[in-house]
Amino acid sequence: MTINPGDNTEKELLAGILLQLDIAAFEYIEGKLIPISTPPNWFDELYLLNIDHQHKSSEYLLSEAFPFIENFIYDAKNIWQCSNQQPLRSGLWSECLDDLYELNLEAIAMKIGNHSLLLIANETSHFELRRKVYQNARNLALKNERLESSIQLHQRQLQQQLEKLYKKDNSFDGVDDDIENESTAVLICRHDGSVEVFNKALIDIYAMSEETRLSEKSLLKKWSEEAERQYPEIHRVLQSGQHWEGEFETFDNNHRKKWVRLMIAPVFDQNNELEHYICVANDISNIKLSAKEIELLTQIDPNTHLPNRRSFWNYLTEQIDKSQETGTSLALLYLDLDHFKQVNDDLGPEQADFLLNAVANRLKQCLKKQDFIAHLGGDEFAVVIKNIVDQQSLSKIAQRIRENIYRDISFGDFTLNVSTSIGIAIYPQHGLKPNLLVKNADYAMYHAKEMGRNQFQFSSPYSKRHIKRKIHIEQGLKSALSNNEFKLLYQPQISLEKQGQHRIEALIRWHHPNHGTITPADFISIAEESGIIIDIGRWVLETACKEIKSLNKKGYSAKISINVSPKQFKYSSIIDEVKAALEYYKVDPSQLELEVTESVFLDDLEQVIKQLELLKGLGVTLALDDFGTGYSSLNYIKQLPIDILKIDRSFISELPFNRHGCTIVESIIAMSHQLSIEVVAEGIETKEQLEYLRNLGCDFVQGYLFYAPLSSEELISLYQSLQPKQ
Numbered sequence: 001m002t003i004n005p006g007d008n009t010e011k012e013l014l015a016g017i018l019l020q021l022d023i024a025a026f027e028y029i030e031g032k033l034i035p036i037s038t039p040p041n042w043f044d045e046l047y048l049l050n051i052d053h054q055h056k057s058s059e060y061l062l063s064e065a066f067p068f069i070e071n072f073i074y075d076a077k078n079i080w081q082c083s084n085q086q087p088l089r090s091g092l093w094s095e096c097l098d099d100l101y102e103l104n105l106e107a108i109a110m111k112i113g114n115h116s117l118l119l120i121a122n123e124t125s126h127f128e129l130r131r132k133v134y135q136n137a138r139n140l141a142l143k144n145e146r147l148e149s150s151i152q153l154h155q156r157q158l159q160q161q162l163e164k165l166y167k168k169d170n171s172f173d174g175v176d177d178d179i180e181n182e183s184t185a186v187l188i189c190r191h192d193g194s195v196e197v198f199n200k201a202l203i204d205i206y207a208m209s210e211e212t213r214l215s216e217k218s219l220l221k222k223w224s225e226e227a228e229r230q231y232p233e234i235h236r237v238l239q240s241g242q243h244w245e246g247e248f249e250t251f252d253n254n255h256r257k258k259w260v261r262l263m264i265a266p267v268f269d270q271n272n273e274l275e276h277y278i279c280v281a282n283d284i285s286n287i288k289l290s291a292k293e294i295e296l297l298t299q300i301d302p303n304t305h306l307p308n309r310r311s312f313w314n315y316l317t318e319q320i321d322k323s324q325e326t327g328t329s330l331a332l333l334y335l336d337l338d339h340f341k342q343v344n345d346d347l348g349p350e351q352a353d354f355l356l357n358a359v360a361n362r363l364k365q366c367l368k369k370q371d372f373i374a375h376l377g378g379d380e381f382a383v384v385i386k387n388i389v390d391q392q393s394l395s396k397i398a399q400r401i402r403e404n405i406y407r408d409i410s411f412g413d414f415t416l417n418v419s420t421s422i423g424i425a426i427y428p429q430h431g432l433k434p435n436l437l438v439k440n441a442d443y444a445m446y447h448a449k450e451m452g453r454n455q456f457q458f459s460s461p462y463s464k465r466h467i468k469r470k471i472h473i474e475q476g477l478k479s480a481l482s483n484n485e486f487k488l489l490y491q492p493q494i495s496l497e498k499q500g501q502h503r504i505e506a507l508i509r510w511h512h513p514n515h516g517t518i519t520p521a522d523f524i525s526i527a528e529e530s531g532i533i534i535d536i537g538r539w540v541l542e543t544a545c546k547e548i549k550s551l552n553k554k555g556y557s558a559k560i561s562i563n564v565s566p567k568q569f570k571y572s573s574i575i576d577e578v579k580a581a582l583e584y585y586k587v588d589p590s591q592l593e594l595e596v597t598e599s600v601f602l603d604d605l606e607q608v609i610k611q612l613e614l615l616k617g618l619g620v621t622l623a624l625d626d627f628g629t630g631y632s633s634l635n636y637i638k639q640l641p642i643d644i645l646k647i648d649r650s651f652i653s654e655l656p657f658n659r660h661g662c663t664i665v666e667s668i669i670a671m672s673h674q675l676s677i678e679v680v681a682e683g684i685e686t687k688e689q690l691e692y693l694r695n696l697g698c699d700f701v702q703g704y705l706f707y708a709p710l711s712s713e714e715l716i717s718l719y720q721s722l723q724p725k726q
C-alpha cells in the first residue's frame with residue numbers, strides 16, 4: 001500500500017489503523033512534517049499547549065513544540081536519506097497535558113519506499129502497566145525486607161529461650177517437646193558436632209529420610225564450610241565462642257540448592273567450657289528467589305550497582321507524593337560529567353565503565369546513606385536529598401560532590417580528572433511534579449555547563465529561560481539557512497592615512513521569526529558546537545562575493561572582509577570553497593579578505609599556516625581579528641602570513657585614559673608596522689580614541705563613531721553619497 005494513494009478507501013483504512021494504534025504520523029517532505037491523517041486528539045491538544053503561535057494544520061513545527069524530539073529528528077534525517085534502514089526509535093519521553101495527566105510518547109523514524117515517516121506513538125497505557133509492575137516489585141521487596149527481619153527476631157528469641165531452658169539444670173533434657181512444632185529448624189549439638197536434639201523443621205529443610213538421619217551429625221561442619229565461602233570469618237567467630245548469624249546457599253539431601261538463614265550460638269557450662277551449640281535455621285529460598293526477580297525488574301545498573309533511571313523515577317515519584325502529604329521539601333541534584341564523550345572516545349568503553357564506577361563510589365563516599373543516588377545512564381547521575389533543602393547547605397553538598405569527583409582517578413600508570421556540572425532543583429519551589437522537577441534540574445545543569453562547567457547551579461527562572469532560548473536557537477539554526485533568515489550587514493573601516501580609502505567588514509545577523517534579530521554573539525558559538533557554522537560560513541562567503549560583484553556592477557570598487565570560524569578550517573575544504581566562490585561570482589581575489597581569530601591557531605599551528613598560505617596563494621588577504629584577547633604574543637605574529645591585524649575593542653575602549661592599555665596599543669601598532677602589517681582599530685566610539693590612534697599611526701579605524709553596521713541598501717546609498725562612480 002502506498003502512503004498517499006489517492007484511493008479514499010485505502011486512505012481511510014490507514015487513518016483508522018493509526019487512530020486505533022494511537023499514533024500521530026507525519027511524512028517529512030522538503031524539511032516539513034506533513035500529517036498523513038488527522039492526528040489523535042491528545043496530539044493536537046499537546047501541540048497547541050506547547051506552541052505559542054497559531055499553526056497551519058498542513059504543517060507541524062514539531063521541533064519547536066517538542067524540544068525532546070528535536071535532536072531525534074536530526075538523527076532521523078540519516079534514516080530518511082537512505083533506503084533499507086531499520087526504523088529508529090527515540091525511547092520513551094513524557095509530556096504533561098495538564099497538572100494531572102502525563103503522556104508517555106515514543107517517536108519512530110522510518111523509510112517506506114520513497115516516504116520518510118515520523119510516527120509519534122502514545123505508549124502511556126503500556127508505560128502505566130510497566131510502572132505498576134515495578135511498583136508491585138518494590139512493594140514485594142519491602143514485604144521481603146519485613147519478613148526477613150521478623151525471621152531474624154524469631155530466631156534470636158528462640159535461641160534465648162533454649163539457652164534459658166539449658167541453664168535451669170545444665171541439660172537439654174525435655175527440650176524436644178518445646179521444639180517439636182516449631183516452624184524454625186533447631187539443631188542442638190555437642191561441641192564436637194554430635195547431635196543431641198533436632199526437630200521436624202530441620203528434617204524438612206534438608207529432606208532427610210530415616211536412613212540419612214545420621215548425616216545430621218556432620219551438619220554443623222557442612223554449614224560452616226558452606227557459609228565460609230561468603231563469611232570467611234565464621235570459624236574464628238565460633239572458635240572464640242561468639243555467636244554467628246548469616247545467610248548462605250546450601251544443598252539438601254536431594255542436591256537441591258536452598259538458601260538458609262542460620263544462627264549458631266555457643267552454650268557454655270558452669271566452668272565456662274564450650275559445651276553445646278544451639279543452631280536455628282530457616283529456609284529463605286522463596287525470599288531470595290523473589291528478591292532476584294525484583295532486582296531484575298527494578299533493574300540496578302549492572303556497572304555501578306546504583307539504582308538505574310527506572311528506579312530513580314519510581315523513587316522520586318514516591319518521595320514527592322510523601323513530601324506532598326507531609327508538607328516537606330526535597331532536593332534533586334542532577335549531575336552530568338563534563339566532556340565525557342571525549343573521555344569515552346579516548347579511553348574506550350572498558351576504561352570508561354571503570355571511570356563511571358569510580359564516580360559512583362565517590363558519590364557514595366561523600367553522601368550519607370539515606371541520600372538516594374542513581375545512575376541514570378551514560379554520564380548522568382542523580383541524587384535525591386530528603387532532609388536538607390536550604391540553599392546554603394545544598395551548595396556545600398554540591399561543592400563537596402564536585403570536588404570529590406574531580407580528584408585524581410588513576411588508571412594504572414596514568415591519572416585523569418573529570419569534572420561535573422550539577423543542576424539543583426528543590427520540591428516544591430522548582431516543580432510539583434517529578435517531570436517538572438527533573439526538567440528544571442536539567443536546565444540548571446545545562447546552565448552550569450554554559451557557565452564554564454565544573455560547577456553547580458540552582459534552578460531559576462533565568463536558567464530556564466536562558467536554556468530554553470538556547471534550545472530554540474539550536475533548533476532554529478537548522479532551518480534558518482533554508483528559510484533565508486540570515487542577512488549580512490556591512491561596517492566600513494576608514495583609512496586614517498589615505499583619504500577616501502576604506503574597507504568593509506561583513507557581519508552576520510539572524511532574523512528569527514519569533515525572537516527577532518539575533519546577534520552573532522548569541523548564535524555563532526552554538527552554530528560552531530553543532531557544526532552548522534560550516535554551512536553558514538559558506539553562505540557568508542557567497543553572499544559577500546555576490547555583494548562585491550553587485551557593487552562592482554554599480555561602478556563601486558569595494559574590499560569586503562568576512563569572519564571565518566576556526567571550525568571552517570578544521571572541518572571544511574575552505575580553500576576550495578573560497579576558490580570556487582571567487583570563480584563563480586567572478587570576483588577579483590584582492591577584493592576579498594578573510595578574518596580569523598587567534599583561536600584558529602590552537603589546533604595545529606603548522607597545518608593552519610599551510611592553509612592560510614594556500615589561501616593567500618589565491619590572492620585574498622588575511623586579517624587577524626580580536627587581537628589581544630587570546631593567547632597572542634607579538635612574537636608569534638612573525639610566523640603568520642597575515643596582512644592586517646585588528647586590535648580588539650576591549651583595548652580601544654580604554655584609550656586614551658588607561659596607561660597600560662595605551663602602552664599595549666602603541667606597541668602592537670609599532671610592531672605590526674615593522675612587519676609590514678597594517679592595523680585596524682575596532683570599536684572606535686569617541687573622538688579622543690580617534691585622535692590618539694591617528695597620532696600612533698594606526699591605519700584603519702572601525703566603529704560607531706563613523707558607521708554602525710549597514711544593510712546592503714544603506715551601503716549603496718553611502719557609496720552614492722561619498723564616492724563618485726568609477
Ligand code: C2E
Pocket residue numbers: 491506507508519520521524537540562563564565595625626649682683684685702703704705709
Ligand atoms: P568582530 O569580527 O570583532 O566584529 C566586530 C564587532 O564589533 C561587531 O559585532 C560590530 O557590530 C561591533 N562593533 C563595531 N563597532 C563598534 C563600536 O563602536 N562599539 C561597539 N560596542 N561595538 C562595535 P557583531 O556584529 O555583533 O559581531 C560580533 C562577532 O561575531 C564578530 O566580532 C565576529 O567575531 C562574529 N561574527 C560576525 N559575523 C560573523 C560571520 O559571518 N561569521 C563568523 N564566523 N563570525 C561572525
Ligand code: MG
Pocket residue numbers: 505563595625
Ligand atoms: Mg571581525
Ligand code: MG
Pocket residue numbers: 625626646648649682
Ligand atoms: Mg573583532
